[in-house]
Amino acid sequence: NAGVTQTPKFQVLKTGQSMTLQCAQDMNHEYMSWYRQDPGMGLRLIHYSVGAGITDQGEVPNGYNVSRSTTEDFPLRLLSAAPSQTSVYFCASRRTGNQPQHFGDGTRLSIL
Amino acid sequence: AQKVTQAQTEISVVEKEDVTLDCVYETRDTTYYLFWYKQPPSGELVFLIRRNSFDEQNEISGRYSWNFQKSTSSFNFTITASQVVDSAVYFCALSEAAQAGTALIFGKGTTLSVSS
Numbered sequence: 001n002a003g004v005t006q007t008p009k010f011q012v013l014k015t016g017q018s019m020t021l022q023c024a025q026d027m028n029h030e031y032m033s034w035y036r037q038d039p040g041m042g043l044r045l046i047h048y049s050v051g052a053g054i055t056d057q058g059e060v061p062n063g064y065n066v067s068r069s070t071t072e073d074f075p076l077r078l079l080s081a082a083p084s085q086t087s088v089y090f091c092a093s094r095r096t097g098n099q100p101q102h103f104g105d106g107t108r109l110s111i112l
Numbered sequence: 113a114q115k116v117t118q119a120q121t122e123i124s125v126v127e128k129e130d131v132t133l134d135c136v137y138e139t140r141d142t143t144y145y146l147f148w149y150k151q152p153p154s155g156e157l158v159f160l161i162r163r164n165s166f167d168e169q170n171e172i173s174g175r176y177s178w179n180f181q182k183s184t185s186s187f188n189f190t191i192t193a194s195q196v197v198d199s200a201v202y203f204c205a206l207s208e209a210a211q212a213g214t215a216l217i218f219g220k221g222t223t224l225s226v227s228s
Contacts, residue, residue: 033215040121042203042220058215090157092215098145098164098207101216103157 002026006091006104013081013111021076021107023091031094032074033058033101034066036087043090049074081111114139116206118219125194126227133189133222135204141165143209146180146187147216151201163187194226 007022025032033048035058045058049068063085065077074093078085088108092101115138125131137146148160161171163180171178175192191198201223205216 031215035215035218040220042118043218045215045217048215088155092157098162098209100147100159100162102159105156 004091004093004102004104006089006107008107009105010108011110013078013109015081015083015111017081018077018079019081021078021089021091021109023074023076023104024072025074025091025093025102026072027093027095027102028071029093029095029102030071031096032068033092034064034074034076035090035092036060036085037090037106038087046076046089083111085109086111114141114144114206114208114217116204116217116219118202118204118222120222121220122223122225124225124227127195128193129226130190130192131194131224131226133191133202133204133224135187135189135219137185137187137204137206139185139206139208141208145207145209147205147207148178148187148189149203149205149218151203151221153200157203160189191224194224196226196228199224199226 004025030051034046035043037043044060047066049055055066088106090106091104094101117136144165146163150158177190179188201221203221204219207216
């Protein structure tokens with residue numbers, strides 16, 4: 001049972017480049033979320049999804065897009081990377097709205 | 113609006129000391145859930161406990177214990193006889209039942225350093 005799998009683990013981008021952070025879970029969880037973690041800021045919610053085809057914005061959605069075409073996958077897209085998006089990104093999933101979240105191992109992203 | 117405050121940014125203790133991590137939350141909902149997560153230096157997030165708003169019983173798990181007090185909107189975490197392996201960032205988080213579709217809202221975390 002792999003749980004929540006994030007790829008890549010590390011990435012360096014140049015300002016203006018685009019990329020997609022991948023997130024997949026094999027637990028058949030309906031709820032999935034993306035967070036970013038910055039020093040002293042805790043984990044801040046970027047986007048979340050309550051099921052395939054349904055997404056919504058969290059606290060810090062600007063500069064990011066998401067889609068949920070399947071239950072398993074929830075990719076996060078940076079359309080035009082900016083240095084302010086340098087962060088560690090975590091994907092999470094949970095079975096129902098108030099169950100504990102299972103987290104991936106994170107993606108460390110640097111924007112130069 | 114929901115909010116989680118962890119006022120202690122960093123705590124340093126010596127092994128075998130007891131340490132309490134504070135968590136204060138704000139919510140308008142009468143049904144909600146509180147969580148604690150641990151993030152060791154390796155970076156992964158580890159679930160420790162979930163407590164719902166109707167269960168004010170304190171919980172003990174080995175050296176860990178949690179004190180939930182609705183009257184003060186607090187959900188504090190105590191580590192007894194701390195060990196070096198307890199060194200980590202600890203996050204408190206809140207989920208409201210009325211907003212069950214949203215994800216958890218986290219505090220900013222408390223960094224615990226345990227020295228030998």
